[in-house]
Amino acid sequence: MDAMLAIEGLGKTFSVHQLGKRIKACEGIDLAVAAGEFIGITGRSGSGKSTILKLIYRSYLPQKGRAWYRSERFGPIDLFQTSERQILYLRRREIGYVSQFLNLVPRTTARDSIEQAALEVGMGSERAREEAERMLRHFELDEELWDSYASTFSGGEKLRLNVARAMVKHPRLLLLDEPTASLDERSKGKVRELIGKLKAEGTTMLGIFHDLRFMEGLCDREYGMGLGRFVSDALPVAGAPP
Amino acid sequence: MAAEYDVSALRVEGLWKWFGPRCPRCSTGREEALERNYCPDCGTVYALRDLSFRLFEGEVLGVVGESGSGKSTILNCLYYDMEPSAGAAYLSSFEGGESDVFSVSAQAKRTVRNTLLGKVYQNALLGLKMGFSSISNVAEKLIASGDRNASRMEARAVELLGHVNIPPYRMRENPEFFSGGMQQRVQIAKALSNNPPVLLLDEVTTGLDLSVQAKVLDLVKQIQRELGISMLLVSHDLGVVRMLADRTVVMLNGKVVEAGLTDQILEDPQEPYTQELVHSML
Numbered sequence: 001m002d003a004m005l006a007i008e009g010l011g012k013t014f015s016v017h018q019l020g021k022r023i024k025a026c027e028g029i030d031l032a033v034a035a036g037e038f039i040g041i042t043g044r045s046g047s048g049k050s051t052i053l054k055l056i057y058r059s060y061l062p063q064k065g066r067a068w069y070r071s072e073r074f075g076p077i078d079l080f081q082t083s084e085r086q087i088l089y090l091r092r093r094e095i096g097y098v099s100q101f102l103n104l105v106p107r108t109t110a111r112d113s114i115e116q117a118a119l120e121v122g123m124g125s126e127r128a129r130e131e132a133e134r135m136l137r138h139f140e141l142d143e144e145l146w147d148s149y150a151s152t153f154s155g156g157e158k159l160r161l162n163v164a165r166a167m168v169k170h171p172r173l174l175l176l177d178e179p180t181a182s183l184d185e186r187s188k189g190k191v192r193e194l195i196g197k198l199k200a201e202g203t204t205m206l207g208i209f210h211d212l213r214f215m216e217g218l219c220d221r222e223y224g225m226g227l228g229r230f231v232s233d234a235l236p237v238a239g240a241p242p
Numbered sequence: 243m244a245a246e247y248d249v250s251a252l253r254v255e256g257l258w259k260w261f262g263p264r265c266p267r268c269s270t271g272r273e274e275a276l277e278r279n280y281c282p283d284c285g286t287v288y289a290l291r292d293l294s295f296r297l298f299e300g301e302v303l304g305v306v307g308e309s310g311s312g313k314s315t316i317l318n319c320l321y322y323d324m325e326p327s328a329g330a331a332y333l334s335s336f337e338g339g340e341s342d343v344f345s346v347s348a349q350a351k352r353t354v355r356n357t358l359l360g361k362v363y364q365n366a367l368l369g370l371k372m373g374f375s376s377i378s379n380v381a382e383k384l385i386a387s388g389d390r391n392a393s394r395m396e397a398r399a400v401e402l403l404g405h406v407n408i409p410p411y412r413m414r415e416n417p418e419f420f421s422g423g424m425q426q427r428v429q430i431a432k433a434l435s436n437n438p439p440v441l442l443l444d445e446v447t448t449g450l451d452l453s454v455q456a457k458v459l460d461l462v463k464q465i466q467r468e469l470g471i472s473m474l475l476v477s478h479d480l481g482v483v484r485m486l487a488d489r490t491v492v493m494l495n496g497k498v499v500e501a502g503l504t505d506q507i508l509e510d511p512q513e514p515y516t517q518e519l520v521h522s523m524l
């Protein structure tokens with residue numbers, strides 16, 4: 001297996017018991033991400049994009065298909081069959097996830113929440129502190145906010161903090177669910193810059209983006225959700241000769 | 243040798259607790275014989291029915307469920323406040339996890355309770371001696387765990403009470419005059435005094451003001467992070483479990499209806515009961 005992540009025949013249907021309803025979120029998804037590759041997923045709202053990432057991260061219970069992942073610690077494994085304990089280990093050490101929604105640890109300061117994330121991957125406390133500050137500075141969070149509870153932050157500040165928490169770990173595989181939605185142009189640029197940095201370091205990324213043009217030059221291939229296949233290869237590198 | 247992420251601190255197998263005489267109909271263990279957790283023929287209440295789970299080292303395992311689902315009964319059995327009707331439990335810190343802690347000698351049980359477990363009671367009246375100072379309450383557990391040195395015990399009690407933010411000038415007061423949040427914090431100090439590898443927490447925040455709840459939760463989070471103690475966290479509040487637990491077990495009528503990663507239980511609950519529980523929270 002060459003791919004860092006290979007999804008085969010993934011499908012998910014939710015059963016909402018009270019309403020006696022079944023909702024098919026996605027079906028028959030095949031998609032492979034090579035090591036170091038950055039794949040962008042696009043598609044209309046409700047087409048099942050977030051569901052794919054949540055299944056890989058196991059926030060949703062897998063139902064159909066396989067998700068082969070080449071773990072540093074465990075070797076090639078199917079994330080859909082892996083024990084909960086192993087998943088918790090992988091979330092700490094190898095697989096990062098930036099949610100479309102703001103899910104920050106309550107009652108934790110911005111600085112602490114990034115620092116804790118860094119400590120989880122085994123960074124020394126001094127280094128974790130430095131890295132946390134570097135992230136806070138990179139995302140241009142006001143120094144006054146560093147030691148405030150993130151719950152009081154604006155939407156955009158929270159989102160930047162979310163991204164910082166995931167990225168400070170330099171994960172092996174990073175799942176991004178619209179990490180730039182609702183950010184202003186400047187903050188978007190900051191996220192893009194870090195994505196570029198992680199890509200240069202070899203992080204494998206699978207990201208949902210409303211507008212992939214913004215990731216031009218970074219994103220290697222585009223997967224069109226409604227179509228169930230890759231719609232474009234190697235998006236043009238901005239500024240490259242035609 | 244299990245890998246470091248896969249070592250269980252506590253393993254419970256086939257735990258049963260019933261109150262009542264049992265009759266031929268309900269003792270078959272068949273679901274149809276009962277109304278919820280109750281046998282209408284003989285009046286036996288089945289508080290726990292064939293419960294099994296593992297608590298991993300350094301993990302917080304949430305136990306949620308409605309009132310009467312059996313949550314406190316699990317902790318009562320594990321802390322020897324109550325005798326289980328059937329089943330076994332193994333602590334990795336006791337005889338290498340080889341011996342069922344329910345079936346050892348009375349003396350061994352005292353050792354387990356006093357040196358390997360700490361418990362915070364749902365009702366502080368059960369967890370604390372209200373007529374004794376906070377320092378004495380903590381020292382009581384230290385004495386039970388084998389300490390005999392008065393000045394060392396006092397120093398340790400003061401340290402622990404300081405850790406849970408009981409101001410020094412109040413440590414000699416009896417907890418009966420404390421607020422609910424302070425009583426819970428004294429209970430936590432007491433439960434931690436013997437450095438237990440496993441902590442049993444029964445509704446640590448229930449009945450407290452929101453701001454006090456938050457402080458107690460911060461404390462639990464901090465303890466978990468700094469000491470890496472494994473915790474069985476019983477709560478009917480999914481918000482508490484969301485904040486603290488890695489994995490969660492959902493109980494109904496004495497049985498586990500669903501178990502999984504906490505975010506999975508909250509975002510993609512499978513069972514009708516769990517869906518109702520989660521949706522009623524949101």
Ligand SMILES: Nc1ncnc2c1ncn2[C@@H]1O[C@H](COP(=O)(O)OP(=O)(O)OP(=O)(O)O)[C@@H](O)[C@H]1O
Binds near residue numbers: 279307
């Ligand atoms: N000593 C007892 N004698 C008889 N029945 C009991 C006894 N202790 C508990 N029960 C019954 O066992 C069942 C489980 O009780 P338990 O206290 O474990 O519930 P719980 O889940 O902790 O509820 P709560 O959320 O209200 O604290 C209930 O039906 C209860 O009435």
Ligand SMILES: Nc1ncnc2c1ncn2[C@@H]1O[C@H](COP(=O)(O)OP(=O)(O)O)[C@@H](O)[C@H]1O
Binds near residue numbers: 016048
């Ligand atoms: N936890 C859930 N329970 C029930 N239905 C869900 C759940 N998550 C997603 N869905 C449904 O699955 C479909 C795909 O959702 P989603 O993956 O969030 O779409 P996208 O990210 O592409 O906008 C939608 O119809 C959505 O309502």
Ligand SMILES: [Mg+2]
Binds near residue numbers: 050051100
């Ligand atoms: Mg989405």
Ligand SMILES: [Mg+2]
Binds near residue numbers: 314315364444
């Ligand atoms: Mg109870």
Ligand SMILES: [Zn+2]
Binds near residue numbers: 282285
């Ligand atoms: Zn009966």
